[in-house]
Every structure is written in structure tokens, then in C-alpha cells.
Amino acid sequence: MKAVIPVAGAGTKLRPQSYTQPKALIPLAGKTVLSFIIDQLKAAGIEEFIFIVGFLGEKIADYVKEHHPDIKAHYVSQQERRGIGHAINLAKNIIENDEVFISLGDTICEYDVQMVLNNPHSMIGIRKVDNPRDFGVAEIDANGFIETVVEKPYIPKSNMAMVGIYKIKETGLLFDCLATNIHKGLLTHGEFTITDALDCMIQKGVQFEAFKVDNWFDAGNKETLLRSNATLLRKYRSSADPLQYENSVIIPPVSIAGGCVIKNSIVGPNVTLGENTLVDQSIVRNSIVGAYSNLFDIVLEDSLIGSDSSLKGETRSLNIGDNTSIDLG
Structure with a gap:
């Protein structure tokens, strides 16, 4: 076969x-x-x-x-x-x-x-x-x-x-x-x-x-991708230890890949973060964020973010590709 x-x-x-x-x-x-x-x-x-x-x-x-x-x-x-x-x-x-x-x-x-x-x-x-x-x-x-x-x-x-x-x-x-x-x-x-x-x-x-x-x-x-992400996260009870992230709240279900740095932020529910992503002074929920991305001082909801992206400022529902830099301040 x-x-x-x-x-x-x-x-x-x-x-x-x-x-x-x-x-x-x-x-x-x-x-x-x-x-x-x-x-x-x-x-x-x-x-x-x-x-x-x-x-x-x-x-x-x-x-x-x-x-x-x-x-x-x-x-x-x-x-x-x-x-x-x-x-x-x-x-x-x-x-x-x-x-x-x-x-x-x-x-x-x-x-x-x-x-x-x-x-x-x-x-x-x-x-x-x-x-x-x-x-x-x-x-x-x-x-x-x-x-x-x-x-x-x-x-x-x-x-x-x-x-x-x-x-x-x-x-x-x-x-x-x-x-x-x-x-x-x-x-x-x-x-x-x-x-x-x-x-x-x-x-x-x-x-x-x-x-x-x-x-x-x-x-x-x-x-449909975000809905599937949320359902699969709940099904496999994905979570993370909030104690390893500085002054942050992690609301399961989430999937946080290795190398991520999260500080002064709220992440979850229904969030997938790719490896080596930085989240600082931000709120992220019901979203997928690609690897090596930087989120600073932003509220993301119902968003799909490509890898190697940099986002800053305000509240948004976004769909952006790789290698993007946006300052919404």
C-alpha cells in the first residue's frame, strides 16, 4: 500500500x-x-x-x-x-x-x-x-x-x-x-x-x-482553519506552564512551541504559537502565529499571522503573510 x-x-x-x-x-x-x-x-x-x-x-x-x-x-x-x-x-x-x-x-x-x-x-x-x-x-x-x-x-x-x-x-x-x-x-x-x-x-x-x-x-x-485549530487544541488538551512565562497569564487550550518568550501578556484560549516567537505586553486569543514572530503592545483576536512577522499596537483581527512588519501605533 x-x-x-x-x-x-x-x-x-x-x-x-x-x-x-x-x-x-x-x-x-x-x-x-x-x-x-x-x-x-x-x-x-x-x-x-x-x-x-x-x-x-x-x-x-x-x-x-x-x-x-x-x-x-x-x-x-x-x-x-x-x-x-x-x-x-x-x-x-x-x-x-x-x-x-x-x-x-x-x-x-x-x-x-x-x-x-x-x-x-x-x-x-x-x-x-x-x-x-x-x-x-x-x-x-x-x-x-x-x-x-x-x-x-x-x-x-x-x-x-x-x-x-x-x-x-x-x-x-x-x-x-x-x-x-x-x-x-x-x-x-x-x-x-x-x-x-x-x-x-x-x-x-x-x-x-x-x-x-x-x-x-x-x-x-x-x-475554518481557526475553528479547526480551536477544536484540535481542546481535543488534545493542549496547555503550557504559565510559571515559565514572566508576569503572564496562559489560558488553555494553547500550543506554545519551543523557544517562545512571553512576558507581561495574556495568551489564550485557542492559540497556537510557532517556535521562537516573542509576545510582550500583548493579548492573543483564538489565533495562529507563525514561528520567529514578534508581537508587542497589541491585542490579537481571530488572527492568522505568518512567520517572521513583527506587529505592534492597537486591537486587530488580522490575516498577514510571512516576513511582515506592521506598526499600528
């Missing part, structure tokens, strides 16, 4: 963060989205990973080499962003005839990975949503098998969204369907989707069993 993690997306909804940092590497509850996914799959016994990279792909490779040196990693470059189906097809020569586990690189889900790996059928992760038009949607029969899948339908016939997790045993047919769709120019919403390839497989007789994920944490934009 080989795992494929597409991380070539431009992350346009997370700009300006994604101008300098792949969204899979944005800090989240003391880790990154990518590390959550890799750790989950490693724990289930998967040792070989294929990363589909694009813009800032070297940062993905550097991160994996530093934080996950024990895995066998391959990197495939997707120069043109033509959809997830196109991305998966680029990995054909590495996947060969092995079974494949696909997990999109901007989503964290909680589910029984081992159960999915042990199931004799190909499987697709699903979760009930309020607005299925924003997702790939699966129609499921009474026995839990998927009858058809449609990408972002205008008139959904189901509210079961595909969460971006797929275990596929019939890889030969997967690549046949992908190649056919690409050759025919079969675009959906301007992209070659994996959804169209899966539907092709279903029409050719492959049985996909649906499995429901327990939780689905989206990192697609600032608002």
Missing part, C-alpha cells in the same frame, strides 16, 4: 499565507496539517508516501525530510494545476499496480484507518454536510455501497460529501479511467477531478464502500 498526498494546490483562499508557505505546512494545534496526515497513516503501517507538489514544493520536501525521515518519500511535480485527477495520474509510474491510499493534503479527518486498510473493498470517506453543492457528493445504497459520485453538483441528490480520503484496490482501472478522461478533455468545473474517475470505475463494476469519518477538520480558509 502506497499513500498519495496531493499538496500542489495554490491555497488561494489562504492568501497571503500561501504566497510563502504551502497551506499543508501552516501550524495547527502544535503540528501541521501534513504532519497530522502522515502520523495517522504511519501509525496504521503505511511507510511509502508520494507527495504531489507544485508551487513551494521544495518546502514540502524539506519539511518531510526534517520531520519524517523514517518514511520512504517520493515527490512528483504538478506544474500545471489541472485538478486532483490530473495530479494522481502523474504518480502512475511510482504507484504501478500497488493499492493506493489517497488523502488530500488540506484536510484532517478522524477515523479508523486500520479498519479502512483491512476492508476487502475499495473505500471512500464521507460525511453529512449542510451544503453538498460545495463538495463531491456520493449516493449510497442500503448496503453502504456507493452508486454514483458527482463533483459539486448544481442539484445534489445526496448530502453525503466525500472528504478527500480514498482507498483504491483496482489501481489499473483507476489509471485507465484517468487517462480516458484526460484524453477526452473531460473537465468538471475546469479541472480533471478524481470524482469523475471514481464514477467511471463504479460504472465499470468496481464496488466502493462508504465509510463515515468521525470528525472533519478543514484548513481551506482562515475561518
Whole structure:
């Protein structure tokens, strides 16, 4: 079994963060989205990973080499962003005839990975949503098998969204369907989707069993990222010892990386601080702050701050990228 993690997306909804940092590497509850996914799959016994990279792909490779040196990693470059189906097809020569586990690189889900790996059928992760038009949607029969899948339908016939997790045993047919769709120019919403390839497989007789994920944490934009950060911090009961920070109050849940200096400040709840960040005479709540940042005399709430940033003065809800200096005084 080989795992494929597409991380070539431009992350346009997370700009300006994604101008300098792949969204899979944005800090989240003391880790990154990518590390959550890799750790989950490693724990289930998967040792070989294929990363589909694009813009800032070297940062993905550097991160994996530093934080996950024990895995066998391959990197495939997707120069043109033509959809997830196109991305998966680029990995054909590495996947060969092995079974494949696909997990999109901007989503964290909680589910029984081992159960999915042990199931004799190909499987697709699903979760009930309020607005299925924003997702790939699966129609499921009474026995839990998927009858058809449609990408972002205008008139959904189901509210079961595909969460971006797929275990596929019939890889030969997967690549046949992908190649056919690409050759025919079969675009959906301007992209070659994996959804169209899966539907092709279903029409050719492959049985996909649906499995429901327990939780689905989206990192697609600032608002969902902050909500996911807060939920994961509460779930893992992240905290810090306030006694090590000078004249400061730490309100859990928080995740404070190594090397941080906090003085004369209030930090929390729902705050993730990257390594070697300085917080002085400030209040920070419900925010994510990247590494090597300096916050002085500022109140931050509902904010997403890039690495190597310097902020000073007033109360703000901000979304700023790396290497930014702002004086609001």
C-alpha cells in the first residue's frame, strides 16, 4: 500500500499565507496539517508516501525530510494545476499496480484507518454536510455501497460529501479511467477531478464502500482553519506552564512551541504559537502565529499571522503573510 498526498494546490483562499508557505505546512494545534496526515497513516503501517507538489514544493520536501525521515518519500511535480485527477495520474509510474491510499493534503479527518486498510473493498470517506453543492457528493445504497459520485453538483441528490480520503484496490482501472478522461478533455468545473474517475470505475463494476469519518477538520480558509485549530487544541488538551512565562497569564487550550518568550501578556484560549516567537505586553486569543514572530503592545483576536512577522499596537483581527512588519501605533 502506497499513500498519495496531493499538496500542489495554490491555497488561494489562504492568501497571503500561501504566497510563502504551502497551506499543508501552516501550524495547527502544535503540528501541521501534513504532519497530522502522515502520523495517522504511519501509525496504521503505511511507510511509502508520494507527495504531489507544485508551487513551494521544495518546502514540502524539506519539511518531510526534517520531520519524517523514517518514511520512504517520493515527490512528483504538478506544474500545471489541472485538478486532483490530473495530479494522481502523474504518480502512475511510482504507484504501478500497488493499492493506493489517497488523502488530500488540506484536510484532517478522524477515523479508523486500520479498519479502512483491512476492508476487502475499495473505500471512500464521507460525511453529512449542510451544503453538498460545495463538495463531491456520493449516493449510497442500503448496503453502504456507493452508486454514483458527482463533483459539486448544481442539484445534489445526496448530502453525503466525500472528504478527500480514498482507498483504491483496482489501481489499473483507476489509471485507465484517468487517462480516458484526460484524453477526452473531460473537465468538471475546469479541472480533471478524481470524482469523475471514481464514477467511471463504479460504472465499470468496481464496488466502493462508504465509510463515515468521525470528525472533519478543514484548513481551506482562515475561518475554518481557526475553528479547526480551536477544536484540535481542546481535543488534545493542549496547555503550557504559565510559571515559565514572566508576569503572564496562559489560558488553555494553547500550543506554545519551543523557544517562545512571553512576558507581561495574556495568551489564550485557542492559540497556537510557532517556535521562537516573542509576545510582550500583548493579548492573543483564538489565533495562529507563525514561528520567529514578534508581537508587542497589541491585542490579537481571530488572527492568522505568518512567520517572521513583527506587529505592534492597537486591537486587530488580522490575516498577514510571512516576513511582515506592521506598526499600528
